[in-house]
Amino acid sequence: GGRLLGALGLGSLALGSAVGLMATSGWLISRASQQPPVLYLMVAVTATRAFGIGRAVFRYAERLVSHDAVLRMLADTRVAVYRRLERLAPAGLRGTRRGDLLTRLVADVDAFQDYWLRWLLPAGVALTVSAASVGFTAWLLPEAGAVLAAGLLASGAGVPLLTATAARRTERRLAPARGVLATRVTDLLTGTAELTVSGALPARTDAVRRADGALTRIAARAAAVTGLGDGLTALVSGLTVTGTAAFGAQAVAAGRLSGVAMAVVVLTPLAAFEAVLGLPLAARYRQRVRRSAERVYEVLDAPEPVREPVAPRQAPASPFPVVVKGVTARYAGQRREALAGLDLTLEEGRRVAVVGASGSGKTTLAQVLLRFLDPEAGSYTLAGVDACALDGDDVRRFVGLCAQDAHLFDSSVRENLLLARKDATEADLRAALDRARLLDWVDALPDGLDTLVGEHGARLSGGQRQRLALARALLAGFPVLVLDEPAEHLDLPTADALTADLLAATEGRTTLLITHRLAGLDAVDEVIVLDAGRVVQRGPYERLVTEDGPLWEMARREAEAESWVAVG
Ligand SMILES: Nc1ncnc2c1ncn2[C@@H]1O[C@H](COP(=O)(O)OP(=O)(O)OP(=O)(O)O)[C@@H](O)[C@H]1O
Ligand SMILES: [Mg+2]
Incomplete structure (x- = not known):
């Protein structure tokens, strides 16, 4: 818990540095064009450098902390699933197939890490950085802040919602399809001798190929949806920057905004969109993980064939009679x-x-x-x-x-x-x-x-x-x-x-x-x-x-x- 919050903080700082870098560079370039004494620029120059370094350092630290936290959690989950399988296996698992069980223990548990690393963390960081960018832009020019807020909302919530809906069926089929492929492959490998003798090998090989084909089609459709999401985000980002630029130009003409600040108002949104760029994919990871989580919980919640006593009695010295x-x-x-x-x-x-x-x-x-x-x-x-x-x-x-x-x-x-x-x-x-x-x-x-x-x-x-x-x-x-x-x-x-x-x-x-x-x-x-x-x-x-x-x-x-x- 604490580690993940730390990762969230570091991630926000990393992305915040990127936005800060863009904003200060914008200010620096426009201010420099007015050729003020170099001393006036020193603070911004230093800030640019600090943001540039901070972005890399914070990103590195965030990766380190978040992966450490998640791998620990994963190990715990895997142990819990294994313990459970151990209890269920002797009498309770005839209905489940070996390859499928293996996928549940390995791939589906692995998918848990995506929930933290690829959904919760990016979403949290995006929210923090978006809020900060909107606040900062609104402080410079309220109407530009409003445009940025609308743009970020559209591409951070609207686009993911849209792509998630488009990909819902695909994502739900992904984990079972992986299980089917694994089952078919283990069947094929363990039964090669019997299958060859009975002449069923070609048919089984075809079945594996079909399972693989199904998985490939799912991946292709997922990629198409990802492309759609990226395109829409780019479109919204372009419109937002155009919008802030228009409001900025008006404000400059009306004398409400200095020309130098105008660069900041236009460039901050450009960087802020980096925060929401990954959200469509993050939302899809959330969907994908949900199916994997269900499969893991199916094992964790399966009815126990045996109820262990809460407080076991002392075993007798001899079992007889x-x-x-x-x-x-x-x-x-x-x-x-x-x-x-x-x-x-x-x-x-x-x-x-x-x-x-x-x-x-x-x-x-x-x-x-x-x-x-x-x-x-x-x-x-x-x-x-x-x-x-x-x-x-x-x-x-x-x-x-x-x-x-x-x-x-x-x-x-x-x-x-x-x-x-x-x-x-x-x-x-x-x-x-x-x-x-x-x-x-x-x-x-x-x-x-x-x-x-x-x-x-x-x-x-x-x-x-x-x-x-x-x-x-x-x-x-x-x-x-x-x-x-x-x-x-x-x-x-x-x-x-x-x-x-x-x-x-x-x-x-x-x-x-x-x-x-x-x-x-x-x-x-x-x-x-x-x-x-x-x-x-x-x-x-x-x-x-x-x-x-x-x-x-x-x-x-x-x-x-x-x-x-x-x-x-
Ligand atoms: N895990 C299980 N889930 C559901 N039904 C089961 C399970 N294991 C056995 N059965 C059923 O319970 C009945 C008794 O099975 P059991 O395995 O005890 O037979 P068995 O006498 O050992 O047979 P064999 O000589 O073939 O080993 C059978 O009808 C079988 O289909
Ligand atoms: Mg028997």
């Missing part, structure tokens, strides 16, 4: 509940498997357990303490997730593991890799633990990727570990081998294994079968496969599919 009772959960804006009336108890060391068709609510259960999604009804307690009364991060220290699409960072194996535990020793890392059955592979690599995994783990096979994610989750040593379909996307033998290894690695540790394969589930204590968010069957695997029911049906279909694979 973890009890979920009658939990119903729904995603924002969905009519159907994703989870309905679910009960689940996790005692220390107990392992439970959740199976069910795609969309049956398995991942949703994981989201609830990690407090990425608040239950609509029912209770979720850790050692008897309501999980909603705890800080979400405390809950996530107890309950860890190895996600369905666990993210690997474009870095080394070591760095990806250390993410789970910063202070892990080499021995810890190796032990975790060993339990995920990845150690032999890592040891055979020339760079060992320092092998780079590529973007999203692209240099690893699907199985290695999942095992690395598993090793990371094991290393973190969560009291409760939720594994969401760790074997998804793998061929059946690899999937079953991974599941077997994973069940061996989690022996004696509290685990919730989400899976769509039944192989190996005889090792867990309880199997829960979900269908459309409801538990349709539960109990030990041995019992469920023998009794007539959903699990038996799943086992039959799985065996059938496998025999098909074997035949094929």
